[in-house]
Amino acid sequence: MSGAAMQDLTAQVAYHLARRARWRGLEYVFWAAALASVFFLPAKHLILNEIAILALFALSLDLLIGYAGIISLGHAAYFGFGAYAAGLIAKHGLIGEPVLALLVTGLVVALLGFITSFLVLRGSDLTRIMITLGFSLILREVANRFAGLTGGADGLQGVTMAPLLGQFTFDIGGHVAYMYSLTVLFVMFLVARRIVYSPFGLSLRAVQGNALRAAAIGIGVNWRLVAIYTIAAAYAGIAGALLTQSTQFCSLDVFSFERSADLFVVLVLGGVGYLYGGLVGAVLFKITQDWLAGLTPQYWQFWVGLTLVIIVLVGTERLSGWLRAIRRLAFKGQG
Amino acid sequence: MSFALETIGVSMHFGGICASNNVSLQVQKGARHALIGPNGAGKTTLINLLTGVLRPSAGQILLEGRDITALAAHRRVGLGLVRTFQINQLFGELTPLETIGLAVSERMGAGGDWWRVAGSRGAVDRQIVEILERFHLVDVMQERTAILPYGKQRLLEIALAIACRPQVLLLDEPAAGVPEEERHEILATVAALPRDVTVLFIEHDMDLVFSFSDRISVLVNGALFTEGSPDEVSRDERVKAVYLGEDEVDD
Ligand SMILES: Nc1ncnc2c1ncn2[C@@H]1O[C@H](COP(=O)(O)OP(=O)(O)OP(=O)(O)O)[C@@H](O)[C@H]1O
Ligand SMILES: [Mg+2]
Numbered sequence: 001m002s003g004a005a006m007q008d009l010t011a012q013v014a015y016h017l018a019r020r021a022r023w024r025g026l027e028y029v030f031w032a033a034a035l036a037s038v039f040f041l042p043a044k045h046l047i048l049n050e051i052a053i054l055a056l057f058a059l060s061l062d063l064l065i066g067y068a069g070i071i072s073l074g075h076a077a078y079f080g081f082g083a084y085a086a087g088l089i090a091k092h093g094l095i096g097e098p099v100l101a102l103l104v105t106g107l108v109v110a111l112l113g114f115i116t117s118f119l120v121l122r123g124s125d126l127t128r129i130m131i132t133l134g135f136s137l138i139l140r141e142v143a144n145r146f147a148g149l150t151g152g153a154d155g156l157q158g159v160t161m162a163p164l165l166g167q168f169t170f171d172i173g174g175h176v177a178y179m180y181s182l183t184v185l186f187v188m189f190l191v192a193r194r195i196v197y198s199p200f201g202l203s204l205r206a207v208q209g210n211a212l213r214a215a216a217i218g219i220g221v222n223w224r225l226v227a228i229y230t231i232a233a234a235y236a237g238i239a240g241a242l243l244t245q246s247t248q249f250c251s252l253d254v255f256s257f258e259r260s261a262d263l264f265v266v267l268v269l270g271g272v273g274y275l276y277g278g279l280v281g282a283v284l285f286k287i288t289q290d291w292l293a294g295l296t297p298q299y300w301q302f303w304v305g306l307t308l309v310i311i312v313l314v315g316t317e318r319l320s321g322w323l324r325a326i327r328r329l330a331f332k333g334q335g
Numbered sequence: 336m337s338f339a340l341e342t343i344g345v346s347m348h349f350g351g352i353c354a355s356n357n358v359s360l361q362v363q364k365g366a367r368h369a370l371i372g373p374n375g376a377g378k379t380t381l382i383n384l385l386t387g388v389l390r391p392s393a394g395q396i397l398l399e400g401r402d403i404t405a406l407a408a409h410r411r412v413g414l415g416l417v418r419t420f421q422i423n424q425l426f427g428e429l430t431p432l433e434t435i436g437l438a439v440s441e442r443m444g445a446g447g448d449w450w451r452v453a454g455s456r457g458a459v460d461r462q463i464v465e466i467l468e469r470f471h472l473v474d475v476m477q478e479r480t481a482i483l484p485y486g487k488q489r490l491l492e493i494a495l496a497i498a499c500r501p502q503v504l505l506l507d508e509p510a511a512g513v514p515e516e517e518r519h520e521i522l523a524t525v526a527a528l529p530r531d532v533t534v535l536f537i538e539h540d541m542d543l544v545f546s547f548s549d550r551i552s553v554l555v556n557g558a559l560f561t562e563g564s565p566d567e568v569s570r571d572e573r574v575k576a577v578y579l580g581e582d583e584v585d586d
Contacts, residue, residue: 017433199436199445202440205426205428206434210426213495215388220410227447227449
């Protein structure tokens with residue numbers, strides 16, 4: 001093979017390896033819509049704020065399940081820990097500025113994730129589910145016991161947030177809160193996107209696909225899993241912190257099993273393993289919840305359940321196949 | 336002088352089965368060393384022990400004289416001890432390009448890069464190209480591995496090991512299940528390895544064993560039965576008995 005042809009092939013290899021990382025048209029549409037909601041749906045900013053936070057939380061679970069195959073049924077542990085950490089930081093004035101407090105909370109929860117990863121990552125899927133679940137229950141009970149610090153069952157009272165960046169005061173309509181949460185979500189999404197399309201991200205897919213072979217080509221399987229578990233914990237913690245910061249309150253239900261379970265529903269609704277699943281799922285989940293709760297207050301969970309069953313029965317494979325077909329049709333012109 | 340690879344009294348039990356029984360094997364540097372034996376003799380188990388997939392119940396494993404018995408599997412790869420699998424162990428959802436990319440990145444210390452888009456290191460990309468070409472995988476490099484024809488998957492299985500640039504290569508029936516007319520493609524890639532790479536290979540095809548190897552160890556019921564040059568082993572009546580007793584070897 002000639003030098004020129006070789007160079008050409010090398011360029012092709014680089015191009016195809018980076019293929020997954022390229023931005024697609026629908027992604028621009030998604031974020032443009034998110035931005036538009038800031039300007040055109042001011043009356044909905046409160047629920048949009050909740051959606052953005054749920055989306056970030058679900059993105060965190062997607063990093064675990066979709067990219068590393070780690071199933072956690074107690075992801076609320078990190079969400080809740082982040083929520084209380086941010087609340088305590090604000091209440092006791094440890095760090096005045098919310099963004100800085102958010103970053104510090106993220107680091108603290110990352111540390112917690114790192115330490116607990118060694119417990120979680122040993123053993124089979126079933127062990128992992130049980131340990132994560134148990135861990136979130138333990139944290140909840142600990143928060144309940146140390147009522148002097150956490151307010152116990154009454155929740156953490158007296159959290160007041162300083163203005164964002166020293167400029168923007170959190171308002172009752174949730175406008176500042178939503179812009180804040182959406183910005184954090186966007187930045188965290190960009191980071192997650194960068195990570196999953198890196199060589200490290202590719203190695204996670206390999207580990208998930210075949211851990212035996214991954215180790216046989218020199219990939220330190222355990223360390224890769226520890227790393228992504230730590231990152232995912234930080235994401236969940238930051239989502240929890242956002243909730244406390246934007247509502248200036250936090251209660252024991254941040255640790256609840258329902259929260260971890262709902263998160264699963266969100267992710268299954270949106271689809272696993274393409275990064276937007278948690279985001280789309282959060283939008284669908286909250287809107288459906290809102291809408292159905294208005295329609296049939298008692299039965300909205302019935303409909304959510306039914307949708308879930310249908311999705312799982314039809315199979316996400318087939319559903320995403322249909323989506324791909326639609327997308328192909330929609331983007332035919334661009335070839 | 337130390338051996339490329341050596342086991343000292345290695346044993347492995349599965350419940351009541353003794354899959355490896357006090358095996359002491361020495362593989363010379365640069366050897367083409369065949370490991371043969373009837374089905375269930377414990378050949379694959381030995382490879383699993385050598386590569387760290389399994390931990391021996393007793394005994395020691397030395398690589399270039401260094402004790403690696405307690406070393407994690409992926410660290411052994413870093414020291415140049417690489418294997419292929421009897422049954423393909425590939426990443427079905429990834430492409431051959433990504434698969435080879437994983438191995439090359441890992442070897443060049445770029446596998447943990449998390450703030451860099453895959454494919455953005457020229458040195459890695461050039462080596463991927465080199466492997467893809469050597470194994471005739473360029474035309475399928477973007478297909479999903481799971482849908483490749485078996486022969487191509489088998490080539491990828493071996494290409495993946497070579498991409499790790501082994502010093503000691505362990506091949507577990509490299510041509511297993513590949514139709515006769517495609518075998519030569521796989522065997523040619525193995526024969527073309529540099530002489531200083533040590534190869535320990537398991538193979539059932541006796542013609543192949545005798546033509547390719549310079550040393551043969553025979554494993555029976557988990558224990559080393561005998562060992563010698565191809566000539567010695569082919570003349571050994573006891574080996575014939577073991578094989579003819581249980582296998583349809585033609586002479
Ligand atoms: N993980 C395991 N658990 C229990 N028994 C096992 C395990 N792996 C292998 N064995 C048993 O150990 C013995 C040796 O198996 P092994 O796969 O090493 O044989 P082999 O020489 O590679 O055979 P073949 O030529 O068929 O590949 C067999 O009896 C097998 O059933
Ligand atoms: Mg075998």
